[in-house]
Amino acid sequence: MSDLFGSDVGEDESAGLFETVRSDETAQSDEAAAPRPVPGPVPVDHRAPLAVRMRPRTLGEVVGQQHLLGPGAPLRRLVEGSGAASVLLYGPPGTGKTTLASLISGATGRRFEALSALSAGVKEVRGVIELARRRLLAGEQTVLFIDEVHRFSKTQQDALLAAVENRIVLLVAATTENPSFSVVSPLLSRSLVLQLQSLTADDIENLLERARTDERGLGGDIEIAGDAMDHLVRLAAGDARRALTALEAAAGAALDQAGDADRPVLLDLATVEASVDKAAVRYDRDGDQHYDVISAFIKSIRGSDVDAALHYLARMLTAGEDPRFIARRLVVHASEDIGMADPTALQTATAAAQAVQLIGMPEARLALAQATIHLATAPKSGAVIAALGAAMADVAAGNAGLVPPHLRDGHYAGAAKLGNAVGYRYPHDHPDGVLAQQYPPDELVGVDYYQPTTHGGERDIAGRVDKLRAIVRGTNRQGGRLS
Numbered sequence: 062m063s064d065l066f067g068s069d070v071g072e073d074e075s076a077g078l079f080e081t082v083r084s085d086e087t088a089q090s091d092e093a094a095a096p097r098p099v100p101g102p103v104p105v106d107h108r109a110p111l112a113v114r115m116r117p118r119t120l121g122e123v124v125g126q127q128h129l130l131g132p133g134a135p136l137r138r139l140v141e142g143s144g145a146a147s148v149l150l151y152g153p154p155g156t157g158k159t160t161l162a163s164l165i166s167g168a169t170g171r172r173f174e175a176l177s178a179l180s181a182g183v184k185e186v187r188g189v190i191e192l193a194r195r196r197l198l199a200g201e202q203t204v205l206f207i208d209e210v211h212r213f214s215k216t217q218q219d220a221l222l223a224a225v226e227n228r229i230v231l232l233v234a235a236t237t238e239n240p241s242f243s244v245v246s247p248l249l250s251r252s253l254v255l256q257l258q259s260l261t262a263d264d265i266e267n268l269l270e271r272a273r274t275d276e277r278g279l280g281g282d283i284e285i286a287g288d289a290m291d292h293l294v295r296l297a298a299g300d301a302r303r304a305l306t307a308l309e310a311a312a313g314a315a316l317d318q319a320g321d322a323d324r325p326v327l328l329d330l331a332t333v334e335a336s337v338d339k340a341a342v343r344y345d346r347d348g349d350q351h352y353d354v355i356s357a358f359i360k361s362i363r364g365s366d367v368d369a370a371l372h373y374l375a376r377m378l379t380a381g382e383d384p385r386f387i388a389r390r391l392v393v394h395a396s397e398d399i400g401m402a403d404p405t406a407l408q409t410a411t412a413a414a415q416a417v418q419l420i421g422m423p424e425a426r427l428a429l430a431q432a433t434i435h436l437a438t439a440p441k442s443g444a445v446i447a448a449l450g451a452a453m454a455d456v457a458a459g460n461a462g463l464v465p466p467h468l469r470d471g472h473y474a475g476a477a478k479l480g481n482a483v484g485y486r487y488p489h490d491h492p493d494g495v496l497a498q499q500y501p502p503d504e505l506v507g508v509d510y511y512q513p514t515t516h517g518g519e520r521d522i523a524g525r526v527d528k529l530r531a532i533v534r535g536t537n538r539q540g541g542r543l544s
Contacts, residue, residue, distance in 0.1 A: 111309035112302045114277045115268075117160050124301065125264040126157060129255050136255055139233075140164045147225050147232035149210070149240050149249070152257030155300030158235035162206040165233055172196055172203045174230075178212035183220050190224040203230050210234035211243035218245045225251045239352070259299025266294055268301055269308055281325055283312050288330040296337055311336040355390060363398045367437035374433050378426050388414035391432050399436060400445035402517035409435045440517025448511040455505065462502025497535035507534065 107114065117123045120130065120140050129136040135146060140161065150158040166173035174189045193203035205224075207213070224230045225248065232252060236243060240254055260268070272278035273285060285293070293311070297304035311333040319326040358373035377387060392414055395407040413432035417425040455461075471482025486498050499506060509530070513523040530536075 110306070111272060111278060112305040115272050115275065115305060117157075117164070120164060123157060123160060123164070124268050125260040126161075126257055129257070135253055136161065139231075147230075147252040148234070149244060149252045149254045150233065150235045150257060151240050151254060152237070153259055153299065154237060155297075155302045155304075156257040156259060157301065158257060159206075159208065162204075162233045162235065165231075166204055166206070171231070172201055173206065174203055175206045175208070178207060178209040178217070181207075181217075183217050186217060186220045190221075190229060193224065193230045197229055202228075205230040205232050207232065207234040209236065211236040211238040211240070215245055218248050222247050222251065242352075260297070260301055261299070262294050265297045265299070265301070265304045266290060269293055269304055272305055272308060273312075279308075279312055283315055283328045284325045286327060286329045289328050289333045292330055292333050296333075307333070307337045355386075358387075359390060359394055359398075362394055362433065362437045363441065365437055365441065367434055370433050370437045371430065374429060378422075378429070384417045384422055384425055384429060385414070387429055388417045388432075391429070391436060394436060397446045398441055398443060399439050400442045400519075401522055402440040402442035402444075402514060402519045404518060406436050406439045440519075442514045442516050442519050444511060444513050444519065451510045455508070460504055462504040464502065465499050467498075468500065493532070495529060495532050497533060500533065 120137070123130065126136075128134075130140075131137065136148065139146075139148065150161060152158060162175075165171075172193075174192070176185060176189065189203075189205055193205065196203050207221075210218070221230075221232060225232050234244075234252070240249055269285070269290065273283060274281050289311070293304060293307055296307050311328055314336045315326050315328045315332050318332070354373055354376055358370060358377065361369035361373060374387070378384070388410070391410040392407070395410040399406040410432050413425075413428040416428035420428075466480045467482060467484040467486075469476070469479075469481035471477065471485075477483060486496055488494055488496055488498075501508065511526065513519040513526055515523060
């Protein structure tokens with residue numbers, strides 16, 4: 062299950078916050094019949110991680126997401142107990158998805174059930190829905206929180222549809238992936254999709270300052286130097302839990318070093334740097350960042366920004382992205398955005414892909430970097446993909462036509478009687494290796510699909526293509542040789 066800020070926590074860290082689903086029917090019946098008080102604040106356990114201790118208890122303590130929590134906004138109405146729409150909370154880790162779900166659970170007159178898509182199956186989903194149906198007959202509404210909903214199969218998601226549509230349950234689902242890719246369309250159409258944003262630098266600083274002074278946190282035992290605070294904010298990269306985890310590690314080291322010295326103890330930059338090795342890269346191989354970073358990588362290469370391309374390559378490699386995936390994208394990009402402007406780009410990209418297969422990581426990262434640099438600095442042309450797209454559009458529109466008889470297969474008995482291959486002129490019999498002859502169907506004679514640019518190698522190709530078309534189409538009356 063995700064923690065307060067959307068990252069994973071252990072079972073005992075989250076115990077008591079969410080009810081567990083009981084599969085025994087008798088237990089469910091008893092539970093439905095016996096009203097329970099709305100859960101109050103969980104007593105602070107100072108042995109718990111700082112991020113758990115600092116879990117917001119009220120809407121006023123939630124940091125960030127003001128675009129969703131303004132007066133009258135759907136999310137605020139849900140938290141205040143007046144909203145009735147199911148919601149999909151979508152956003153990166155550490156932005157408060159599970160926090161908001163827990164606050165919704167405290168809304169007046171609602172019961173709360175939680176499932177994790179990592180462990181729950183269709184049986185558990187149906188069990189919660191049946192329990193919610195019985196409660197509804199008694200006038201109680203059930204909030205069903207599903208963490209990591211993108212990991213539910215289509216069958217598991219479909220099992221929720223009727224209950225969500227008929228409002229047997231108020232669904233609050235959390236996901237780090239774009240729901241458009243990971244949630245079935247019927248469930249999407251029955252829910253509000255609310256996108257949570259990474260916390261700003263000011264949000265993170267306010268959160269750290271609250272944790273520093275609050276009795277649930279560090280109780281004012283430390284002061285944070287300005288450069289140390291700036292570094293903690295950078296390390297967080299918009300993730301609340303990461304910020305609090307880094308602060309806890311650094312503060313613990315500072316207090317240990319100070320021993321019995323008077324409080325507050327100064328937390329300086331050196332202590333933070335020594336306590337926290339590096340910021341974990343914001344990247345989910347199976348989630349939205351996977352698509353966003355590879356998109357930025359390819360667009361940086363297309364835009365000839367070699368430094369940005371290397372940055373995104375480094376991000377993917379550091380986060381453990383499959384190097385074969387990166388290599389495949391480079392091979393595609395070599396034809397899609399460079400093509401004949403630099404025909405060697407495809408060779409370099411293919412060689413990098415082979416190197417990944419032959420030697421593996423970590424050495425293969427050098428081949429990927431070399432290919433990235435080659436492609437980013439190469440002249441660009443979209444003529445290859447444009448030419449193929451135009452040709453395929455004609456075919457899709459029905460502009461196919463019959464293959465000219467002289468181009469048809471003549472390697473079988475009776476072909477000549479049908480006119481197949483009759484009149485075909487063999488180009489190698491001509492001293493230039495090219496001669497006038499119709500190759501496209503009648504409907505497409507004179508159509509130009511390939512439009513070379515003046516970039517790189519295509520500058521020379523453009524003139525050559527003009528000469529070839531003139532000769533093949535019989536418009537070159539001089540019959541001159543190709544240069």
